[in-house]
Amino acid sequence: xxxxxxxxxxxxxxxxxxxxxxxxxxxxxxxxxxxxxxxxxxxxxxxxxxxxxxxxxxxxxxxxxxxxxxxxxxxxxxxxxxxxxxxxxxxxxxxxxxxxxxxxxxxxxxxx
Amino acid sequence: xxxxxxxxxxxxxxxxxxxxxxxxxxxxxxxxxxxxxxxxxxxxxxxxxxxxxxxxxxxxxxxxxxxxxxxxxxxxxxxxxxxxxxxxxxxxxxxxxxxxxxxxxxxxxxxx
Numbered sequence: 001x002x003x004x005x006x007x008x009x010x011x012x013x014x015x016x017x018x019x020x021x022x023x024x025x026x027x028x029x030x031x032x033x034x035x036x037x038x039x040x041x042x043x044x045x046x047x048x049x050x051x052x053x054x055x056x057x058x059x060x061x062x063x064x065x066x067x068x069x070x071x072x073x074x075x076x077x078x079x080x081x082x083x084x085x086x087x088x089x090x091x092x093x094x095x096x097x098x099x100x101x102x103x104x105x106x107x108x109x110x111x112x
Numbered sequence: 113x114x115x116x117x118x119x120x121x122x123x124x125x126x127x128x129x130x131x132x133x134x135x136x137x138x139x140x141x142x143x144x145x146x147x148x149x150x151x152x153x154x155x156x157x158x159x160x161x162x163x164x165x166x167x168x169x170x171x172x173x174x175x176x177x178x179x180x181x182x183x184x185x186x187x188x189x190x191x192x193x194x195x196x197x198x199x200x201x202x203x204x205x206x207x208x209x210x211x212x213x214x215x216x217x218x219x220x221x222x223x224x
Contacts, residue, residue, distance in 0.1 A: 034212060043202060044155070046212025089155070098167055099145075100213065102155040 002026055002094055006103035013080050014111050020076045021106040023090030027071035032093040034100060035064055035075055039086045047075075047088075080110040115139070118203050118216035125193055126224055132179075133188045133219045135203030143208045144186035146178060149200040149218070158201075161186055162208060193223045 005024045013019050025033065032051045036044040048057040053068040061078045077084055087105040094101070116137045125131050137144065143162040147155045159178045160167045166178065175191045186205075190197060203216040 036212075043215035043217050044213075046214070049212050087153075099157045099160050099169075101157065102147075104152065104154055 002092060002101040004090065004092060004101050004103040006088075006090055006106050008106060009104065010107040010109070012109045012111060015080060015082060017080050017110075018076065018078045019080055019108065020074050021088060021108075023073045023075070023103055025071050025073075025090070025092040025101075025103075026094065027068055029095040030068045030071070030092065031095050033066055033068075033073050034091040034093065035073070036089040036091065036102075037086045038089055038105065044089060075106075077108070080108070082110045082112050084108060085110050116203055116205050116214050116216040118201075118219050120219060121217065122220050122222075124222045124224060127193055127195060129193050130189070130191045131193060131221075132190070133201055133203075133221070135186050135188070135216055137184055137203075137205040137214070139205060139214060141205035141207050141214070142183060143206055144180070144183075145204045145206075145213065146186065146188050147202040147204060149202065151199075155202065158188075159186075190221075193221075195223050197221060198223045 007022050034049050035047040038044040048064045050066040055066045057064050064075045066073045087107045089105045091100040091102045119134045145160045146158040158172045177189050179187045200218045200220050202218045204213040206213045
């Protein structure tokens, strides 16, 4: 079982603020890094799957970067909206575990 | 609709009973998974399965067993249910490789 850490655990921001969260994971045996968005009473939805060191992906106002050598990824949300309120999960897929291991998530609340 | 569907959505049962949760995907994915959401809301992998290999998380009690009649289905069978089995169980699927997972809507199991 991999050690995956996400910070902060929770975050409150005002509508319009930009924000970012961190995911750290073991860099050895790295294969891919997933980000998911999980709204209350729904199921997790895939945002990004990243594999290459230095990779950057973007979907609308949300983007993510990946550093596989030091074992971290950042998720950025530009101009947060109330509908962005959710828990954001990262999950590395390692060659040794051969499975996704989820972090505990960052719970984002965007206040109108 | 293309999706991962789980049934039932809610399951209340007595200690000692045997129960199954069904999962079906019509996405043409080749790998399916069962996750347990624990009391701290972590998603913990229980099983991953494709037509070649079953990977079992060693912390899962052997009262839990996955059953796959075909590659579109991965059911979860639980024998001799215990109070501590109460949780939300999520099924997921993907195409093996660097692709995001599609999750079902979850089954809330309550053992009384």
